[in-house]
Amino acid sequence: MLHYSIVFFVIALIAAFFGFSGIAASAAGIAKILFFIFLIITVISLLLGVFNAK
Template identity: 50%
Template sequence: MLYWTLIFLVVAIVAGVLGFGGIASAASGIAKVLFVIFLVLFLVSLIAGRGFA
């Protein structure tokens, strides 16, 4: 999940540099959503791992 977040972040940066504002905005929005999902799943796995240890 973090891998895809970084890919969309790179796409957003490259699109922004090349002047494609709409694509950069969409890619950065997707990257933000994926990062939040990654954080939530990471915290859930940490909590679940401590509960069963």
């Protein structure tokens, strides 16, 4: 999921460079959402790993 976040971020940068503001905003929004989902899943996984380790 982090891979897709980075891909959409790169697409946003390329689109912003060429002046496609609508596409850049959409891709940046998708990248932000995917990054935060990845971050939440990572924190949950780490917490579960800490509490389940015996």
